[in-house]
Amino acid sequence: MNRRRLEEFFFQGLMIFSTLVIFLSLVLILLDIFIKGLPAMSLAMLTQGPHGGFYLGKEGGVLNAIVGSTVLAGSATVISFLLSLPVVLYLNVYLKKNSGFGSFVRFSLDVLWGIPSIVFGAFGFTLMLFFGLRASLLGGIIAVSLLVFPIMSRAMDEVLKMVPRELLEISYSLGTTRLEAGLKVVLRQALPGILTAVLIAFGRGIGDAASVIFTAGFSDRVSVSLFRPVATLPLAIFYQLGTPFPEVQNRAYASSLILTMLIVAISVVTRLITRKYRSFIVK
Amino acid sequence: MSFKSHIAVKDLNVSYGKAQALKNVNVEIPDKKITVIIGPSGCGKTTLLKSFNRLIDLADDVSFSGEILVDGVNILEPNAELTAIRKKMGLLSQRPTPLPMSIYDNIAYGPRIHGTKKKKELDKIVEFHLKEVGLWEEVETRLDEPASKLSVGQQQRLCLARGLAVEPEIILGDEPTSALDPISSKRIEEKFLVLKDKYTIVIVTHILRQARRLADYVIFLYFGEVIEQGPAAQIFENPTQELTREYMKGIIS
Numbered sequence: 127m128n129r130r131r132l133e134e135f136f137f138q139g140l141m142i143f144s145t146l147v148i149f150l151s152l153v154l155i156l157l158d159i160f161i162k163g164l165p166a167m168s169l170a171m172l173t174q175g176p177h178g179g180f181y182l183g184k185e186g187g188v189l190n191a192i193v194g195s196t197v198l199a200g201s202a203t204v205i206s207f208l209l210s211l212p213v214v215l216y217l218n219v220y221l222k223k224n225s226g227f228g229s230f231v232r233f234s235l236d237v238l239w240g241i242p243s244i245v246f247g248a249f250g251f252t253l254m255l256f257f258g259l260r261a262s263l264l265g266g267i268i269a270v271s272l273l274v275f276p277i278m279s280r281a282m283d284e285v286l287k288m289v290p291r292e293l294l295e296i297s298y299s300l301g302t303t304r305l306e307a308g309l310k311v312v313l314r315q316a317l318p319g320i321l322t323a324v325l326i327a328f329g330r331g332i333g334d335a336a337s338v339i340f341t342a343g344f345s346d347r348v349s350v351s352l353f354r355p356v357a358t359l360p361l362a363i364f365y366q367l368g369t370p371f372p373e374v375q376n377r378a379y380a381s382s383l384i385l386t387m388l389i390v391a392i393s394v395v396t397r398l399i400t401r402k403y404r405s406f407i408v409k
Numbered sequence: 410m411s412f413k414s415h416i417a418v419k420d421l422n423v424s425y426g427k428a429q430a431l432k433n434v435n436v437e438i439p440d441k442k443i444t445v446i447i448g449p450s451g452c453g454k455t456t457l458l459k460s461f462n463r464l465i466d467l468a469d470d471v472s473f474s475g476e477i478l479v480d481g482v483n484i485l486e487p488n489a490e491l492t493a494i495r496k497k498m499g500l501l502s503q504r505p506t507p508l509p510m511s512i513y514d515n516i517a518y519g520p521r522i523h524g525t526k527k528k529k530e531l532d533k534i535v536e537f538h539l540k541e542v543g544l545w546e547e548v549e550t551r552l553d554e555p556a557s558k559l560s561v562g563q564q565q566r567l568c569l570a571r572g573l574a575v576e577p578e579i580i581l582g583d584e585p586t587s588a589l590d591p592i593s594s595k596r597i598e599e600k601f602l603v604l605k606d607k608y609t610i611v612i613v614t615h616i617l618r619q620a621r622r623l624a625d626y627v628i629f630l631y632f633g634e635v636i637e638q639g640p641a642a643q644i645f646e647n648p649t650q651e652l653t654r655e656y657m658k659g660i661i662s
Contacts, residue, residue, distance in 0.1 A: 224469045292506045295464055296568075300519040300575050301496030310518070315509040406509045406555045 159386060163379035171380050175348040181365065183373045188381050190348045191362035196388070197350050198263060198342060198358060199332035202270035203278075207324060209271070210279035218286040219294065219308040232283065238276035244336035246273040251340040263356040266342025270331045278327035285319030286312060293408065317403050321396055329389050335360035359385045412626075415440040415579065415609040416461060421475035421485075423456050425468060430456045432633045434475070438626070443601060443610045445620040445641075448630035448656070454613040457630065458581050461611065462498045463491055479579075496523065499572025499608075501585040505564035507556035508571075512548050515556045515567055519575035538570040542600055562593025569600060580604065582612040586619065598623060617657065621645060629653050 171187040180186035213231070221228045250269030259265050289312050297307035313320065335358070343355030344365070350356050359381055366378035416438035423431040430453045438444045446454045459465045460477060463484060476483045484494045496519075508515050516535045517525075525531055535552070539545040544566045548559070556567055565585065572580065582601070586594035601610055601623055614620055620627065624641040629652075637644060637653045648654045 222467070222469050290506070291467070292502055292504065293508065295467065296500065296502065296506050296508065296571075297518075298464060298467075298491075299462055299495050299498065299500035299581075300522070300572070301492045302519075302522050303492055306522055310522075311508055406511065406557070408507055408509045408557045 156386070159379055159382045162376055163381075163383035166373065166376035166380040167383065168380075171377065172384065176346045180346075181369055181374055183371045188357075188359065188362050188377075188384065190346055190357040191359045191381065192384060192388070193348055194263070194342070194345070194350055194356040195332050195359040195385070198266045198270060198338070198356060199328055201267045202274060202331050203324060203328045205267065205271040206275040206278050206327060209275050210282055210323075213279045214282045214286050215305075215308045215312070217283055218289070219304050219312060232280070235276045235280045235283075239280060242336070243273050243334045244339075246270075247337040247340050250337065254341060259353075261341060261343030261355045262353045263342060263350055264352045266338045266356060266358070269337045269341040270334065273334060273337045274327040274331045277330055278323050281323035281326055282316075282320050285316045285323060288319070289315045290408070314403065315407055317400060318407070321400055325393050325396060328392065332358075332389065333360055333385065335364055359388075412437075412439040412442070414438060415479070416611075417476075417478040418457075418460075419476040419478070421457075421460060421473065421477060423453070423460060423465060423471065423473045426470040430633055431460075434630075434633075434635050436628050436635055436638055438609060438611055440609050441605060441607070442625040443605050443612065443623050444626045444628065445624035446611065446613045446628045446630060447615065447617065447620050450615060452630045453633045454615075454630055455583055457628075458583055458611060458613050460485075461579070461581060462495045462500060463489070464495075464500070466491075496575050497577050498579040498581050499569070499575070499577040501565065501568055501572065501580065501582040503584045504588045505561055505568050507559070507564050507567060510556065511553050512556045512559070512567065513552040515571050516574045519571065523575060534574055538574045539567075541573060542566040542570040543596065544570060560593075562589050562596065565589055565593065565597060566600070569597070573604075577608065579609045579611065582610070584613055584615065586614075586616075594619075617659075629656065631656070 168187070170185065172192070173189055174185075174187040175190040176188070177184060177186040217228050217231060246269050250265060250272060253268060254260070254262075254265045293311050293315060294307050297311045298304075302310075338358050339361060342358055342361075344361055345355040345357050347354075363378045363381045363385070366374050366381065369375065414437040418434055418436045418438075421431055421434040422429065434453075434457060436457075446457060448454050456465060460473065461479070461484075465471050465473065473485060475485065477485050479494065479497065483489070508518055510518070513535055516538055517531045520531060520534050525534065536545060539548065544563060547563060548567075556564065559567060565588075569580075580601075586597050589597065598619065601612070604610060605625070612623060621641070624644075626639070627641050627644040628638040629636045629644065629648075629650075631652055637648055637650045644653065645657065648657060
């Protein structure tokens with residue numbers, strides 16, 4: 127057999143292997159969560175906050191963390207979207223392709239992306255001390271916004287880079303400003319990719335424990351308020367896994383299941399809502 | 410030679426980085442006629458066309474000097490009002506580029522931005538311009554469908570209608586039929602011949618036969634320089650320059 131066919135064969139094998147590794151990891155993680163989490167799942171887990179002795183195996187649920195995580199990650203996603211949008215429009219509509227400043231901004235965002243979330247937590251905490259805030263929903267929102275901003279803006283940036291330049295030219299030739307072209311043409315064309323970017327950022331934000339451990343704190347109350355500590359699902363999982371009681375540890379898996387399902391549900395719903403706009407994209 | 414000129418280019422130089430794309434270009438584009446810019450690929454035809462509506466501004470490292478007078482106003486002035494200049498000129502690009510929205514919204518996009526908000530007025534504009542390019546019967550019942558679902562030939566006519574909807578005075582075509590099949594190309598060419606009563610039309614092409622069919626006035630560019638310009642009959646039948654003669658015979662291309 128000749129060498130080129132062998133190469134082809136070898137690399138196809140590698141591709142199949144990688145696909146299997148990724149797919150199996152996903153299946154195994156999901157199976158693990160389902161098998162350990164489903165038995166511990168109950169209506170109370172979803173509808174009640176922790177009662178006294180919850181972490182010792184007594185009654186209650188993680189509604190406090192479900193509400194807290196959704197509000198915290200949701201707000202952080204909105205804030206970082208509002209920060210990312212001007213950044214990526216500036217990079218892709220206002221700057222020229224070979225702009226040195228553009229590469230500098232992208233490099234900075236890449237570096238920020240690589241910073242561990244615990245550092246964002248610590249940085250958020252320093253900011254909070256400076257402003258005299260204590261562990262609170264607001265503190266958590268600030269830290270998570272900082273954490274997901276580089277992720278969202280770089281992901282959006284990559285999508286906007288793919289928008290054909292001709293669309294901009296056409297819009298300009300009709301006498302529009304750069305802002306109008308950016309908002310009405312570029313964003314529409316890139317909408318599915320932008321959504322993916324937002325969802326990736328949301329998933330990262332709602333799943334992160336290290337950035338909220340100092341900044342948001344934890345609370346057993348179900349109601350949330352900006353200036354009081356708030357519970358989050360990753361920390362709820364962390365605390366439950368940390369107990370020596372198997373039934374509480376299994377509830378950690380039930381909580382993971384809730385977190386996973388929450389992300390899946392939000393992805394599916396957003397995709398359904400925006401399906402109509404997908405068909406308008408120019409290929 | 411006497412005609413009313415719509416665009417006058419004086420000593421235009423355009424460079425991309427160190428590469429000079431246009432050298433001391435002096436041309437006049439006659440009013441309400443079809444001017445065809447011919448020349449081999451890479452000789453600066455598109456650059457010249459895109460200077461007219463300042464789309465060259467978008468290119469990397471571009472620099473230019475000279476004057477382009479449109480209705481007597483120099484559009485290369487640093488503080489020129491770009492949106493107003495561009496609104497005056499409809500652009501047809503090489504590949505049809507529908508905007509990522511419905512057929513209706515493609516046409517209504519320009520007028521909406523320039524202040525027409527009423528649904529009834531927009532309906533009228535959309536219908537009028539779709540009829541103007543002969544697309545109305547084909548899309549009348551599916552105005553809400555994505556423009557990208559149209560055939561390439563229909564898309565190019567839609568693009569023409571979209572450009573006309575902002576009521577320009579000039580139509581710029583950058584090899585507007587190069588991506589189209591012969592029948593669609595013919596339809597576009599026929600539209601140009603009708604539209605020249607109302608608009609000044611400038612077309613870039615490297616298809617000589619197309620130039621012969623359309624041109625009232627011809628500009629021959631060769632490596633960034635204007636070799637010859639004049640009425641179509643003169644350029645095609647009696648070119649004064651050796652280079653033009655060779656290009657017409659297909660010796661250089």
